[in-house]
């Protein structure tokens with residue numbers, strides 16, 4: 001983590017942190033965050049590094065921007081690397097990490113390894129992310145440093161992880177859940193997310209496949225949000241900056257069609273973790289038949305899902321628009337599906353995906369018209 005460099009400089013130069021920052025940053029030292037200091041280009045020159053490399057390899061920038069479009073990431077990058085002083089507001093990016101982090105974390109075994117190899121330790125990027133509680137290298141719990149929220153824009157006088165005693169975090173999810181979150185976090189830090197994939201449609205598909213389906217075949221988003229909240233618990237969600245408000249639960253918004261609000265990376269990580277650990281099958285929804293579904297229904301669902309997929313591919317190839325009803329009819333499953341949608345989660349998921357595509361006759365036009373109408377109404381009100 002880039003802030004380590006400044007902490008080390010304080011140790012080696014013997015200068016007070018404020019004096020050191022004056023020398024390095026000149027006037028522009030309003031934001032010398034551990035995570036994303038301003039004047040990145042100047043720091044890069046002093047460190048003998050390429051500025052882009054510094055940004056991508058030594059700050060949480062790839063994590064912060066993981067869910068932004070490629071164009072937006074390029075815009076943010078250009079802003080951060082431009083030499084214009086003081087015009088850049090990085091607070092939103094910084095907050096996407098800092099609001100879910102009680103203090104900088106470290107791993108005692110990494111400290112030992114680093115001292116052996118480099119003669120000193122440093123703050124690791126991957127340890128100081130929200131919802132990160134174990135070291136992925138050593139599999140042991142991370143420890144909390146004294147560099148908490150109040151200190152990490154000016155904690156350069158507090159030394160390196162090796163100078164820390166470290167405290168344990170009190171309440172966290174179980175080890176398995178921690179591992180899943182760690183895996184997702186590291187994927188984001190390593191920019192492994194497929195930017196072209198329709199992530200929100202993917203979330204809907206996953207929710208449906210897990211059994212969060214309403215009688216109408218939509219995502220049972222309110223129920224899902226409620227189960228999500230009890231899975232992590234309110235205290236934990238607050239600690240990672242992802243509180244779920246009952247009136248407007250963000251997990252429900254995240255699986256809703258047409259959502260445009262940006263969500264911080266931690267929310268994506270938590271939702272994906274919940275999906276990974278949630279057992280598929282009927283959920284406590286009033287209209288679900290009780291008990292386990294017979295195997296034969298699963299097979300029927302598989303068959304129908306397959307046939308519908310093929311019908312969608314055909315429609316795409318011929319470049320024609322169609323409807324869910326027509327697709328189900330051509331697959332010979334319309335009456336079975338209409339009768340008991342809850343028994344066809346996979347087919348429902350395939351159809352939900354389809355409805356976001358150009359080939360869907362009903363939804364594309366309908367949505368655009370609806371959006372225009374809502375926009376007009378909003379403008380009139382203003």
Ligand SMILES: [Zn+2]
Nearest residue numbers: 107110135138
């Ligand atoms: Zn470690």
